[in-house]
Amino acid sequence: xxxxxxxxxxxxxxxxxxxxxxxxxxxxxxxxxxxxxxxxxxxxxxxxxxxxxxxxxxxxxxxxxxxxxxxxxxxxxxxxxxxxxxxxxxxxxxxxxxxxxxxxxxxxxxxxxxxxxxxxxxxxxxx
Amino acid sequence: xxxxxxxxxxxxxxxxxxxxxxxxxxxxxxxxxxxxxxxxxxxxxxxxxxxxxxxxxxxxxxxxxxxxxxxxxxxxxxxxxxxxxxxxxxxxxxxxxxxxxxxxxxxxxxxxxxxxxxxxxxxxxxxxxxx
Numbered sequence: 001x002x003x004x005x006x007x008x009x010x011x012x013x014x015x016x017x018x019x020x021x022x023x024x025x026x027x028x029x030x031x032x033x034x035x036x037x038x039x040x041x042x043x044x045x046x047x048x049x050x051x052x053x054x055x056x057x058x059x060x061x062x063x064x065x066x067x068x069x070x071x072x073x074x075x076x077x078x079x080x081x082x083x084x085x086x087x088x089x090x091x092x093x094x095x096x097x098x099x100x101x102x103x104x105x106x107x108x109x110x111x112x113x114x115x116x117x118x119x120x121x122x123x124x125x126x127x
Numbered sequence: 128x129x130x131x132x133x134x135x136x137x138x139x140x141x142x143x144x145x146x147x148x149x150x151x152x153x154x155x156x157x158x159x160x161x162x163x164x165x166x167x168x169x170x171x172x173x174x175x176x177x178x179x180x181x182x183x184x185x186x187x188x189x190x191x192x193x194x195x196x197x198x199x200x201x202x203x204x205x206x207x208x209x210x211x212x213x214x215x216x217x218x219x220x221x222x223x224x225x226x227x228x229x230x231x232x233x234x235x236x237x238x239x240x241x242x243x244x245x246x247x248x249x250x251x252x253x254x255x256x257x258x
Contacts, residue, residue, distance in 0.1 A: 033177075034218065034219070035192075035217070035218030035219055036177050036178065036218050037176060037177020037192055037193070038176060051177060093225050093226065093227045095225075106223075109220070109221070109222040123174075126175065126187040127230075
């Protein structure tokens, strides 16, 4: 997974619309409304989640290695990396959230990482 | 106070609870809750993922997903919800069902009693502010 925090995930920008994601990736394996009221396009290795207004909220991807631009971090060392490099990191419901790097993940669930739009950090804090 | 028409209509068409809970916050239900809480000052609204957030002094103390109101709890108040049979907010991820044990569904009876909802809401506000 190539993440440019709050900017893009695997070359898909956070400004992308549902239609743009469909154009890039084609038909999803599954399309559904999830438990937190977001509309999911599930491609198996990538899940894009949108608000009803079409705003892209988050992208979950299978990420054995997370490429953050200047550094590539294996999932197995991601928790340590975040704790060492993001003093603002916090935990909610079993997830570790990194405001500095713009993602959330559950260390017990390899190797899934969720990239967050900038406005989502506050929602995670409110959990 | 009678059951809110929105809830009656949902019951009348026998919408499965599971489907209701995955809808965005309904405007009618949000309006009903806001009306019940109208005597509490300094309230504001926001989005919370695909749902609706209720805040007091900028601090989120409740959220609405579909037609379910969830209130903020702390270690002291959580047992009151459990005793009423209320469930924590939960959602499914790729690997597991996540339980968010800081938000529990408001017991049904609260939505039919302004005084009861106000009392529980004040506790939720305290839980949110750490007071």
